[in-house]
Amino acid sequence: MFGSFFLLGGLALSGFMTPLIALGLLVSYLMVTTEVYLATYCLASFRMSFFRIGPTELRILLATGTLVLFVNPSVSALGGRYLLFDVGAVVGMCGMAVAMVQAAISHTIELYRAERSGTPLGRGRS
Numbered sequence: 256m257f258g259s260f261f262l263l264g265g266l267a268l269s270g271f272m273t274p275l276i277a278l279g280l281l282v283s284y285l286m287v288t289t290e291v292y293l294a295t296y297c298l299a300s301f302r303m304s305f306f307r308i309g310p311t312e313l314r315i316l317l318a319t320g321t322l323v324l325f326v327n328p329s330v331s332a333l334g335g336r337y338l339l340f341d342v343g344a345v346v347g348m349c350g351m352a353v354a355m356v357q358a359a360i361s362h363t364i365e366l367y368r369a370e371r372s373g374t375p376l377g378r379g380r381s
Contacts, residue, residue, distance in 0.1 A: 259284055271328055272340040280344040283351040290355050294362050302358070308350075316343075 259281060267277035295301045320343055329336050 256285070256288075266340060271324060272338060272344060276341050276344045279348055283348045283355075287351045287355045287358075290358055290362075294358065298362060298365060300362075 263272075263277045263281045263284075266272040267274040291302060320339060324339055328339055330339050330342055331337075332342055
């Protein structure tokens, strides 16, 4: 959590990302990780990647974005000029929102079915 906070805080203070967008990305990330932690505890199911995108792919994307940043820190999109990392962050927030909602719905259904059938879940499961 501290690493994410300092990474996004540094980006917000760097001028390469709007502070409000950095805060939105941090909140989105914390919501997804909280959902993962709850699923790990309640369902004994740990999942690091969503839609075949995991931490390694995200690090590669961030490193590539940093290299592109040296050449051109802004991009043209939707008829305007925006900071590169702002565009990436908005795409990331949308992706994390979809992943979180999908995971929350499927985990809620799994918990509901387990409760109805009396199947033990979580820490007591073998």
